[in-house]
Amino acid sequence: MNVRVVKPGMKTTVQDLGRRGFQKLGVVVGGAIDVPSHRLANLLVGNDDHWATLELTLAGPTVTFEGDTLIALTGAPIAASVAGLPAPMQRPVLVRAGATLTCGLAARGCRTYLAIAGGLDVPLVLGSRSTYERGAFGGFEGRSLRAGDLLPIGQPTPVASAWIDHLLRSSPSAIVAPPWSTGPAQSVHALRVARIMEGPEWPWLTAASQSRFTDEPFTVSPRSDRMGYRLRGPLMEFTEPRELISEGVCPGTIQIPAGGEPIILMADCATTGGYAKVACVAAVDLPMLAQLRPGEQLQFQWIGIEEAQTEYRQEAIAFERLRQTISRAASELSH
């Protein structure tokens, strides 16, 4: 059962958890830029974590479903509807065969995930279905979706089928959803604080730059994308000009290129880089960054590595508890 793209939205790509094991060959990991939201969307439609979803950016697509389909929307809250009825976020939603889901603009945040029961069934490339646009491979034909694209969908799991049967029976409407919803995938902080740890080249910065790095806020530049976020704010200066030889990097790494404007590397960053790595954002704060829009501000704050890892583990454990709760709800459907 395919899904037809009527309008592609601003930038909609197929993503999963990325390509692991090939960075040594220069192959970018990529994958969903807000991992918890991707995982939650998959959980709500009975998919495995690593199945592919659609990552929507700011303005979502309009798509038509050939068959009765279970979907879920997570991440940035987006105005979505089927036949004039609202498509709610954060829960499994049944869309009847032939119905069209129209997505509008995200009210806040930047990336919304649309999971479809069965997952996007595009070919695996180097073990992943993520789209690497720069290399034009992976995902759907290596690119963002366009009007007219026909998206192949995999087989829903038995859990998803149980939801579909239950929701089909509970209402004749083109769109049917349970009255409950999960909370958002990530904790929402009122003040956008990105917690950081010192990088290997932190000592290269002048004392003044080091103070300003956490004292003053930065603004996300419009020249930001899945590869990295450029930040406007206090320009960073080094005590002396120095060349760094290329080294392996990871998302969250904060580099200072010539010019002094920090860049936070994100999901599609290159595997190696030759710029000074002054700090690195805690993994647990990357989803918050992924939801920042150009023009929004953030502040850096120090965190110890052990504390950052403890929080990361706590969030993973909380997610597993949610998985149990949703499984229980699904098994109660068949009784």
Add this chain to the structure above:
Amino acid sequence: MSEPRELISCLGDRAVIVRLGDRADRGTFLRVFALTSRLEASRIPGVLEFTPAFTSITIHYDPMLRDVEQIRADLARAVAEARQTDAPVPRFINIPVCYGGECGIDLDYVAEYHQLTRDDVIRIHSSAEYLVHMLGFVPGFPYLGGLPLEIATPRHPAPRLQVPMGSVGIAGSQSGIYSFPTPGGWQIIGRTPRLLFQPMAAEPTLLRPGDIVRFEPISEATFHATREYSP
């Protein structure tokens, strides 16, 4: 004379960088290669993968499975064991290159810069043996050591918007081969008809760290006849 000490630094809470030397020379390459091999063989729980580079290896790990103190201990052990590892048996790879003309628009510039003829540059470039130190920047892009200093040329002050796929370039004493069309500031002296990256192939990249590369001059006609990618 003792070898430089290895330095282990954290890069956030999911990666660690082990530095093995100060210079991107063959000795440092052998140490990087030995440690990478040792780490790959040791199957440390929680380790996802490695990014070997000129003088370092970045280890990517999952903090759910291994915390930072455990990783540091694992790495210290691996570093000690790696000192006993043998040098790699290299693969020798011939890369055909069409030099100059439309394939190498900077060949004349490089020749003039060094007061050499085009043929001199071609002869010098193609008689050297190059070591693949690492892959990075884009999938399949090899960073090569061993460029004869007589043709080492600084990169362009402003990068070109698009360097064609297969371009063979020089930047200072580094050389490389563009596996994708990308912006770039390297001096382009030739172009290979070979594909450096094929995501669906059993071996996705033509080259691997440790390979020894020789460039083999070919004619423009041969370039077009044997080109493995569309123009």
